[in-house]
Amino acid sequence: MHPSRPNRLVEYLDERIRVRSLMQFLLAEPMPGGARWAYIFGSMVLFSLIIQFVTGVMLAFDYGGTPDHAWDSVNYIDHLKYGTLPVGRLIRGFHYWGASVMVILVGIHLLQVFIWGAYKRPREVMWLVGVVLLALTMVAAFTGYLLPWDERAYWGTIVGTNMMGIIPVVGPVIKSAIRGGTGLGALTLSHFFAIHTMVLPSLFIGFFALHMVIFRRVGPAGPFRGSPSELEEKKEYFYPRQVLMDSLGMLFIFILVATLAVLFPPGLEAMANPANSSYSPTPAWYFDWIFELLKMIRPEIAGVLGVPLIVGILLVVWPFFDKSPERSPYKRPVVVSTILLSLGLIIVLSLEAEAGYKPMVALDRTAMARGKIVFDHSGCMGCHMVDGKGGKVGPDLSEEGLVGHSEHWLKVQFVNSKAHFPQSPMPDFTFLKPEQIHDLAQYVSSLGRAGWPDPTAPTP
Ligand code: HEC
Incomplete structure (x- = not known):
């Protein structure tokens, strides 16, 4: 035959x-223990990374990484059609949503490893490589955010790089190295473009390969329950059942990203205008919680803490402190509840941030100016200091815009301070008209923010 x-x-x-x-x-x-749905997340992360590689290369064909071309080229991509099919918008949609989906999948993968104690001996090195991959994902998200060079990209990156600048001693150096100078301009864009399209992909490939090589040497951690003989008995091979499960997981991710790309194509705001300091910046949603935390503990202190740095260090040292061989989540209540509480905190902070952005999306310059007049004529200065002038009964409001109160919170504060502070000596300004209250909220939430986040940096 x-x-x-x-x-x-x-x-x-x-x-x-x-x-x-x-x-x-x-x-x-x-x-060990057989094929499982729980094992599909690693493959899904890899698949979302592949989506980013493929669509990223496609975008790079038409993208121009300089301030005078970036926005135009993205705008061109958005209008690129083959026949009636809006290919450009679709590819950009895939890349945009692929990034969000990847961040979520990486989060789930990390959570899983944490809860199941899969980082424990002998998988500490594999865990460390995983932490590097997580960091690469975050850097990719951060650098990609600037590339469309619209208002959101520009001001979001201004805030992000300023936050790095607050880190003591090394902060200013890091900040100007990343920006390629004091201001944010052409060099920043080409730095980010090179990092995003050249440095990161090679690092991703290298560290991912390392992750896999180690994985094949130490093997899957397997379920946390069951004696070695039981696990051996139920043992299966990657092919066929696990391959099928992984493929279905990847198909699901493809359908999810495609649906998001079709239904919610990413927008493009007006071209970045460095002179528009009244623009109210918002970071990408996955960084929201960090900014929310920064608002709560005031930037100066948070700068010292350097939230992402702290999280990173914790992740790196974790497996070297949590060394007991016990892997069952039911027998590690402290570790598991710490993780779940942090996750809960991150979710609450993110939702809080999203809610807070809405009322204050854009500061209206004329309303701010009218609000200043109301402020100056209502006796606020008797108790509050703004930029060194005023009384000391109430808190200094020079940076009130950074505290992150919503418009609603501020309006309540003006007419019913006792609702927030039962002992408040602050009078209820019920005689003000609703328009005046609105203008006052605009003014107060602009304080410290109009030139925010970096009044000292020269505009490029
Ligand atoms: C009699 C003094 C007094 C006057 C007048 C006054 N405030 Fe206050 N205000 C306070 C004090 C004290 C607090 C601190 C919280 C508390 O105990 O009520 C405060 C808190 C605030 C806060 C919240 C700060 C924060 O983030 O916790 C804002 C905003 C504010 N005042 C705005 C105003 C504005 C706007 C006016 C003028 C319309 C005004 N205040 C007039 C005393 C005053």
Whole structure:
């Protein structure tokens, strides 16, 4: 009998590149305890990364990474059609939503490893490589945010880089190295473009390969329950069931990203205008919680803490402190509840931030100016200091815009201070008209923010 065509191809390749043992190596990975849905997240993360690579390369064909071309080229991509199919917008949508989906998947993957104690001996090094991959994901998200060069991109990055600048001693150096100077301009864009499209992809490939090599050496952690003999009994190989589960997971991710890209194409705001200091910046949603935390503990202190730095250090040292071999989440209540509480905190802070952005999306310059007049004529200065002038009964309001109160909170504060502070000596300004209250809220929430976040940096 003649071997069928595909078999002849396999024969041919096997003789030359020993493809059979390669397939054997890739597919016959033993899974202690058998195939599981819980194992699909790693593959889904990889798949979302592949989406980013493919769509990223496609975008790079038409993107121009200089301030005079970036916005135009993204605008061009948004209008690029083959026939009636808006390919440009779709590809950009895939890349945009792919990033968010990837951040979420990485989060789930991390959470899973944490809760199941899969970072424990002998997988500490694999965990560390995972932490590097997490950091790369965050840097990719951060650098990608600037590339469209619209108002949101520009001001979001101004805030982000300023936050790095607050870190003591090294902060200013990091900030100007990243920006390529004191201000944010052409050099910043080309730095971010090079990091995003050249440095990160190579690092991603390298560290991902390392993650996999280590994975194949130490093997999957397997379920936390069950004796070695039980696990051995239920053992399966990667192929076929796990391959099928992973493929379905990836298909789900593809459908999810495609749906988001079609239904919610990413917008493009007006071209970045460095002179528009009344623009109220918002970071990408996955950084929201950090900014919310910064608002709560005031930037100066938070700068010392350097939230992401602290989180990163914690992740790096974690497996070296939590060394007990126990992996069951039910027997590690302290660790598991700490993780769940932090997750809860991150979610609450993120929702809080999103809610806070809405009422204050854009500061209206004329309303701010009218609000200042109301402020000056209502006796606020008797108790509050603004930029060194005024009384000391109440808190200094020079940076009130950074505290992050919503418009609603401020309006309540003006007419019913006791609602927030039962002992408040602040009078109820019920005689003010609703328009005046509105203008006053605009003014107060602009304080410290009009030139925010960096009044000292020269505009590029
Ligand atoms: C009699 C003094 C007094 C006057 C007048 C006054 N305030 Fe206050 N205000 C306070 C004090 C004290 C607080 C601190 C909280 C408390 O105990 O009520 C405060 C708190 C605030 C806060 C909240 C600060 C924060 O983030 O916690 C805002 C905003 C504010 N005042 C705005 C105004 C504005 C606007 C006016 C003028 C319309 C005004 N205040 C007039 C005394 C005063």
